[in-house]
Amino acid sequence: MKSKHMIIIACAALFGATQAKAQGQSLPILTASPDSKTASMGNVSVASDGMYLYNTPSAFFNTDKRFTADASASLYEKEDGAQGLFGLYTATIGYKLFKRHSLFGGFRYVGGLKFNGYDMMGEPTKEYKPYDWTIDLGYSYMIGNGLAAYATGAFIFSHLSKNAYGGAFSVGLSYTKDNLTMAKRPANVMIDAKVEAIGPDLDYGNGHKSSMPTHVSLGGKMEVDVTDMHKVGAALGTRYFFRPTDAKVFMLGGGVEYTYNNLLSARVGYEYGDHDLSHFTMGAGVKYHNLRINGAYMLKTADGGKSYCTIGLGYDF
Numbered sequence: 001m002k003s004k005h006m007i008i009i010a011c012a013a014l015f016g017a018t019q020a021k022a023q024g025q026s027l028p029i030l031t032a033s034p035d036s037k038t039a040s041m042g043n044v045s046v047a048s049d050g051m052y053l054y055n056t057p058s059a060f061f062n063t064d065k066r067f068t069a070d071a072s073a074s075l076y077e078k079e080d081g082a083q084g085l086f087g088l089y090t091a092t093i094g095y096k097l098f099k100r101h102s103l104f105g106g107f108r109y110v111g112g113l114k115f116n117g118y119d120m121m122g123e124p125t126k127e128y129k130p131y132d133w134t135i136d137l138g139y140s141y142m143i144g145n146g147l148a149a150y151a152t153g154a155f156i157f158s159h160l161s162k163n164a165y166g167g168a169f170s171v172g173l174s175y176t177k178d179n180l181t182m183a184k185r186p187a188n189v190m191i192d193a194k195v196e197a198i199g200p201d202l203d204y205g206n207g208h209k210s211s212m213p214t215h216v217s218l219g220g221k222m223e224v225d226v227t228d229m230h231k232v233g234a235a236l237g238t239r240y241f242f243r244p245t246d247a248k249v250f251m252l253g254g255g256v257e258y259t260y261n262n263l264l265s266a267r268v269g270y271e272y273g274d275h276d277l278s279h280f281t282m283g284a285g286v287k288y289h290n291l292r293i294n295g296a297y298m299l300k301t302a303d304g305g306k307s308y309c310t311i312g313l314g315y316d317f
Helices: 004-025 037-042 057-060
Strands: 066-075 083-097 099-117 126-127 131-144 147-159 163-182 185-198 202-205 208-209 215-225 230-241 249-260 264-273 280-290 291-300 309-314
Touching: 037 280, 037 291, 037 309, 057 083, 057 099, 057 131, 057 147, 057 163, 057 185, 066 163, 131 280, 163 202, 163 215, 264 291
Parallel strands: none
Antiparallel strands: 066 083, 066 309, 083 099, 099 126, 099 131, 131 147, 147 163, 163 185, 185 215, 202 208, 215 230, 230 249, 249 264, 264 280, 280 291, 291 309
């Protein structure tokens, strides 16, 4: 019984360390952005124009579309001491009800790594394949005059050597101002504030628990139509993780975007993060009618970090 207990704890600790390298907290499925545009602009969630459920749900009100759907895959560089490839896979849809209500649903899966297990004598036992998945729901409400509120919730399943179930929720407010001018050109701004991943610890049994990566987030973006064919945008945001209490993390990101003819976009940014979590970010996108295709690459700035890429596909109508 003691050997089994030690193996469970060792496997949990190893997977926790792997996840921490991926995003700085346990349960990266709740913190890593699955959106390519967001990732390429310093991981500022308010910069997104898709994948609304996992960024800023109320941003959907800024479009004239009734339905939105997105899917993405994020792949991290190979992990030392593990087999396989760590990845985050996401799909989400959203539907606008009248002018003041929007509903969202989504699914996330993270995993792909394999670890060899050992007993107390150092002999190999079995292979461990940890993974997490979530089923997510969201709702946003347009209060009026550009002010909107939203809430999201997630049912979480996590498998290390044993299973754990739990839930978390997030709440936020956003403010949008259109019809602005910048240097006599049309412009718009959006500000977003939220608290994310609120919930009790996940209990895997045998005394091992994993705390939710609860954090506060604040961000803003501005877009300016320089000419009829050229648009530029900028975004800035920060996140502060205060749970787990012994692993607090501060992150600050920003990015810029250039768009030609509402068709082709190029993006670059930087994300600062405590504990070797900083990245240079870059990406590009194509938008043709209702179809969106985006890609991003996050380049680590320290040996202890992890580089990763994200590819996303979206459709609105």
